[in-house]
Amino acid sequence: MTGTVLYDYWRSSASYRVRIALNLAGIAYRAVPVDLVRGEHKTPEHLARNPQGLVPVLKIDGQRFTQSLAILDYLDTTRAMGLLPEEPAERAREMALAHAIAVDIHPVCNLQVVSYAVEITGGRDGVREDWMRRFIRPGLLAFEDMLSGWEQSPWCCGTRPGLADICLLPQLYNARRWGVDISDMPRVLSVEAAASDHPAFASAHPDAVRPAG
Ligand SMILES: N[C@@H](CCC(=O)N[C@@H](CS)C(=O)NCC(=O)O)C(=O)O
Incomplete structure (x- = not known):
């Protein structure tokens, strides 16, 4: 796996969160649309990425992550983004x-x-x-x-x-x-x-x- 890839849907709130964070961190990524209206999130191909059948999924640093809050935490921790106060x-x-x-x-x-x-x-x-x-x-x-x-x-x-x-x-x-x-x-x-x-x-x-x- 090379490069950062975001499997997302343009109207998905959880995907939108991850797009904001990637932009804040200055991480270039390739977006792969998963059309929720067409049911692409329930295809075997997407379920192999995320057994929950949800977006977003982020491939980064040779790994694959699901759940937007977990992804935000990973980006915050590995990129020292300061998304949360220290106190x-x-x-x-x-x-x-x-x-x-x-x-x-x-x-x-x-x-x-x-x-x-x-x-x-x-x-x-x-x-x-x-x-x-x-x-x-x-x-x-x-x-x-x-x-x-x-x-x-x-x-x-x-x-x-x-x-x-x-x-x-x-x-x-x-x-x-x-x-x-x-x-x-x-x-x-x-x-x-x-x-x-x-x-x-x-x-x-x-x-x-x-x-x-
Ligand atoms: N807790 C998950 C929620 C993910 C989620 O619900 N994604 C929505 C789009 S915002 C989805 O894939 N919905 C598909 C469906 O409801 O069938 C996260 O934060 O990543």
Whole structure:
């Protein structure tokens, strides 16, 4: 295995997290799209990469990794990215922010979960949108409250982008995609503004990596 390869899907939040981190670390990579809508993540080829049948999968340093938070931890540790504060209490608080999104909001809004909710409600119009709004808005409101413990300048937890920001931005993309009202979340909105001006975040955005056609 040579070179860094990211198996991802342009709209996948977990993949978006890894793209941001690779960009922040300055690691060049080749993206191999795994189309979730076409079910390519359930093919034998992809299941051989990740038995969970999920993206992302990252090949790097001659190894293969799954689970975006584990991948972020590997990049942070091996590339000294400083994604988390060193002080233990601050570190635990920033991890809590990241987990509030990646462990609590994101899994219930995953494709297979929402598709099943639509299926068992007979495919009623609007179920997908209702489901997304039901979980994303309260989750982000709590995140906004959790941020009150930090001096924002301009990122979630200080002057440089960290783990919380890497988890937040993909979730905001989804919030906007599903019409979730975030207008009453000023701290979240200010992080979004900071990211829109940052090349590592901007070039990881789904619209910047969407395959042609
Ligand atoms: N905890 C995993 C979650 C990965 C995950 O759920 N990926 C989604 C895309 S964001 C996926 O592959 N979904 C396929 C499906 O739901 O069928 C991680 O952080 O990597």
